[in-house]
Amino acid sequence: MTVLLMLVGCALDWRLGEPALRWHPLVAFGRLVDRVEALLLRPAQGPWRQTLAGFLGWLLLVAPWTLLAALLLRWPALYLPASVLGLYWALGFRSLHEHAQPVIAALKSGNETMARDRASLIVSRDASQMNIEASTIESILENGLDAVFGALFWFVVAGLPGVVLYRLANTLDARWGYRTPRYRYFGWCAARIDDLLNWVPARLTALSYALLGSTGTALRCWRQQAPGCESPNGGPVMASGAGALELRLGGPACYHGILKAKPWLGNGAAPQAEDIERALKLVRNALLLWLSVGLVLAGYMTWSTHA
Amino acid sequence: MLEHGGRLRQAVARYGGVAADWLDLSTGLNPHGYPVAALPPASWARLPEPDDGLEDVARDYYGCDALLPVAGSQSAIQMLPWLRSRSRVSVMEPGYREHFESWRRAGHEVEGVSVAELRRRLPDSDVLVLIHPGNPDGSRFGRDELLDWHGVLAGRGGWLVVDEAFIDTEPGLSLAAATGRPGLIVLRSVGKFFGLAGIRVGFVLSDLSLLEALKERLGPWAVSGPGREAARMALADLDWQRQTRERLVVEGGRLRRLLTENGLAPAGGCSLFQWVRHADAAAIHEQLAVRAILTRLFDRPASLRFGLPPDETGWCRLQNALRNIAG
Numbered sequence: 001m002t003v004l005l006m007l008v009g010c011a012l013d014w015r016l017g018e019p020a021l022r023w024h025p026l027v028a029f030g031r032l033v034d035r036v037e038a039l040l041l042r043p044a045q046g047p048w049r050q051t052l053a054g055f056l057g058w059l060l061l062v063a064p065w066t067l068l069a070a071l072l073l074r075w076p077a078l079y080l081p082a083s084v085l086g087l088y089w090a091l092g093f094r095s096l097h098e099h100a101q102p103v104i105a106a107l108k109s110g111n112e113t114m115a116r117d118r119a120s121l122i123v124s125r126d127a128s129q130m131n132i133e134a135s136t137i138e139s140i141l142e143n144g145l146d147a148v149f150g151a152l153f154w155f156v157v158a159g160l161p162g163v164v165l166y167r168l169a170n171t172l173d174a175r176w177g178y179r180t181p182r183y184r185y186f187g188w189c190a191a192r193i194d195d196l197l198n199w200v201p202a203r204l205t206a207l208s209y210a211l212l213g214s215t216g217t218a219l220r221c222w223r224q225q226a227p228g229c230e231s232p233n234g235g236p237v238m239a240s241g242a243g244a245l246e247l248r249l250g251g252p253a254c255y256h257g258i259l260k261a262k263p264w265l266g267n268g269a270a271p272q273a274e275d276i277e278r279a280l281k282l283v284r285n286a287l288l289l290w291l292s293v294g295l296v297l298a299g300y301m302t303w304s305t306h307a
Numbered sequence: 308m309l310e311h312g313g314r315l316r317q318a319v320a321r322y323g324g325v326a327a328d329w330l331d332l333s334t335g336l337n338p339h340g341y342p343v344a345a346l347p348p349a350s351w352a353r354l355p356e357p358d359d360g361l362e363d364v365a366r367d368y369y370g371c372d373a374l375l376p377v378a379g380s381q382s383a384i385q386m387l388p389w390l391r392s393r394s395r396v397s398v399m400e401p402g403y404r405e406h407f408e409s410w411r412r413a414g415h416e417v418e419g420v421s422v423a424e425l426r427r428r429l430p431d432s433d434v435l436v437l438i439h440p441g442n443p444d445g446s447r448f449g450r451d452e453l454l455d456w457h458g459v460l461a462g463r464g465g466w467l468v469v470d471e472a473f474i475d476t477e478p479g480l481s482l483a484a485a486t487g488r489p490g491l492i493v494l495r496s497v498g499k500f501f502g503l504a505g506i507r508v509g510f511v512l513s514d515l516s517l518l519e520a521l522k523e524r525l526g527p528w529a530v531s532g533p534g535r536e537a538a539r540m541a542l543a544d545l546d547w548q549r550q551t552r553e554r555l556v557v558e559g560g561r562l563r564r565l566l567t568e569n570g571l572a573p574a575g576g577c578s579l580f581q582w583v584r585h586a587d588a589a590a591i592h593e594q595l596a597v598r599a600i601l602t603r604l605f606d607r608p609a610s611l612r613f614g615l616p617p618d619e620t621g622w623c624r625l626q627n628a629l630r631n632i633a634g
Contacts, residue, residue, distance in 0.1 A: 129622065252620065257623060270554060
């Protein structure tokens with residue numbers, strides 16, 4: 001049953017793309033986040049108080065919706081539509097394409113300035129100094145986890161409440177999970193909970209990337225390069241993805257005049273515009289792999305219970 | 308002797324520090340030069356032989372019929388003026404000063420001519436010397452226009468000399484494929500794009516009789532065995548060339564943006580360097596030098612040339628320095 005819902009959810013995402021902004025639950029959620037932050041974040045407080053406030057904020061924002069999702073499922077009539085709709089809202093596979101395709105188009109038409117503007121919408125980098133192709137691919141590989149595989153994983157594990165929990169926790173990490181003075185303590189919980197929720201999905205994603213590209217290179221890069229990455233989940237996903245595509249990504253980068261010693265990811269040539277398409281294809285193939293594995297497992301389970 | 312970029316030791320002596328800590332942007336050489344593999348022992352031990360394959364790969368790379376390897380295009384720049392009787396020579400300015408000096412030393416009537424004036428001076432010149440793309444100003448010329456000019460000059464026994472030292476990332480601009488006709492001389496270098504300035508290898512592309520005359524003057528074994536072998540490997544490595552061309556175009560754009568953002572919008576350049584005209588060029592040069600960043604300063608017109616930083620650390624240092632100076 002779950003796998004059929006997954007198929008429908010993915011199909012909806014692919015057909016419809018992101019919901020219009022005013023119907024997007026995450027936009028309304030964003031406003032709630034602002035309210036809670038204004039209420040609870042007191043930079044003058046000590047580290048412990050701030051951390052506790054951050055956890056409280058996290059609970060306030062995530063728990064009610066997750067419980068509501070669990071309650072909704074008690075109505076048999078709502079089970080199917082709520083599950084499908086929830087998954088559709090949480091998935092962003094189509095939006096990965098919608099953000100990357102304009103970059104590819106601009107690069108292919110030779111309009112570097114336009115490509116740079118468009119890429120700067122999806123990557124948080126020093127736009128004038130970044131490498132357009134590499135930054136876009138890194139963002140596709142990493143967002144494959146947040147926007148596709150993490151959501152699917154938690155949907156399989158815990159259904160609608162799982163995917164709601166995951167999406168909201170992920171959003172809070174994106175809002176609060178920074179090591180800046182403002183969020184160092186207040187955002188600590190949001191960041192750690194997101195790390196926890198992504199731990200297994202990240203490894204499954206990295207494995208999927210590896211299986212669907214240059215497997216040996218990907219696994220080697222994962223093992224050697226991921227430990228040097230700042231993010232415990234982004235590391236494996238990007239190292240494996242870069243290896244699978246046989247590209248060289250990452251590396252030390254200059255952020256507004258400050259050198260960040262990030263490790264090199266993958267192995268091979270510097271990426272070209274075509275490689276952005278290859279990265280999108282890798283995420284698509286991984287999604288197809290997940291759905292196929294789901295179908296096979298579901299078929300096997302149905303068969304074994306009836307036999 | 309004229310002063311050139313790349314005089315890092317001089318800068319160290321004047322501003323201090325150790326050479327390894329300096330960011331040398333003064334040359335316009337590719338900082339990601341060709342990684343020369345171990346050379347065969349014979350290339351060190353034996354006199355170089357002309358059938359080692361260098362001329363063949365070079366002809367393929369440049370797309371020409373005839374060429375002569377020389378010990379850096381500098382040696383051709385010095386020797387070419389001696390192959391002509393006293394002539395009226397127009398040398399593009401600003402440009403690589405060695406051209407002007409070499410023709411003057413050989414007793415010719417030399418005049419420096421701005422890009423805008425070039426066409427007007429054509430009727431009065433026997434020899435026209437161009438640097439394409441212009442160094443440091445990055446001037447570009449159309450192929451058809453240059454061939455027109457060559458036609459005019461060659462019609463009265465004159466020469467068009469085109470120094471294409473920095474043209475490798477834009478091969479479409481090159482006149483290499485048009486060489487072979489009398490009076491057209493193209494100079495190429497493996498110092499810039501291939502980053503192999505140290506081996507001193509360059510090429511003269513022209514018609515056979517001129518190449519023969521030049522060869523006589525330069526004598527046997529003009530290029531060393533290791534130099535020939537390293538150049539042969541670099542010129543044959545098509546994959547490296549393609550990747551490097553793409554990479555340099557990307558980095559050239561990055562340098563242009565970085566300078567522009569910090570109030571030093573380049574007036575010209577190519578992927579290997581950017582040229583910034585600025586009334587306070589000397590002060591900026593000085594401010595960068597005290598931060599151990601070496602650029603090339605030109606007095607006339609007051610301007611600076613920036614080469615590519617070799618790595619992300621270098622980019623970061625340059626960005627910081629430019630911000631501090633601007634701010």
